[in-house]
Amino acid sequence: MASLAGPIVNPSIPTNALTCSQFEQQTSYLRSWLNFRPTGPGPFGRTNTRDVAVYYVQGPLVGGFVGCAPYITPNGPVIVVTNGAAGQTLAHELGHLLGLAHVNDVNNLMNPTAFPTSYLLTNQQCTTARSSRHFQSCP
Numbered sequence: 183m184a185s186l187a188g189p190i191v192n193p194s195i196p197t198n199a200l201t202c203s204q205f206e207q208q209t210s211y212l213r214s215w216l217n218f219r220p221t222g223p224g225p226f227g228r229t230n231t232r233d234v235a236v237y238y239v240q241g242p243l244v245g246g247f248v249g250c251a252p253y254i255t256p257n258g259p260v261i262v263v264t265n266g267a268a269g270q271t272l273a274h275e276l277g278h279l280l281g282l283a284h285v286n287d288v289n290n291l292m293n294p295t296a297f298p299t300s301y302l303l304t305n306q307q308c309t310t311a312r313s314s315r316h317f318q319s320c321p
């Protein structure tokens with residue numbers, strides 16, 4: 183299994199340099215940084231382009247965000263989460279990757295501002311996530 187050869191956070195990138203814009207709208211330097219990820223065979227006999235790369239970075243990001251997703255890079259999907267973010271931040275960003283939008287319910291994982299006390303997802307959200315092209319079952 184391929185692994186990153188160096189630190190995930192490039193020390194030459196100043197803190198707060200990353201904005202939450204789409205991959206195509208990032209500077210070429212940040213695009214190359216986001217695309218720095220394994221590209222060979224993945225752990226389940228599939229290419230890594232189907233796997234999700236999660237980058238933990240110093241934060242907060244520009245705008246005070248604690249996570250951004252999805253970045254769809256040529257090498258596969260990327261989620262960015264700041265160090266120290268709440269655990270559900272990764273789950274929330276994974277929800278975005280699987281096609282989920284923000285909702286107003288403060289107990290729902292996809293609420294954009296509250297830190298929910300539960301990881302509630304509606305049946306419709308589960309159906310949406312399962313139908314995502316990024317959803318894959320382990321063999």
Ligand SMILES: [Zn+2]
Binds near residue numbers: 274278284
């Ligand atoms: Zn969100």
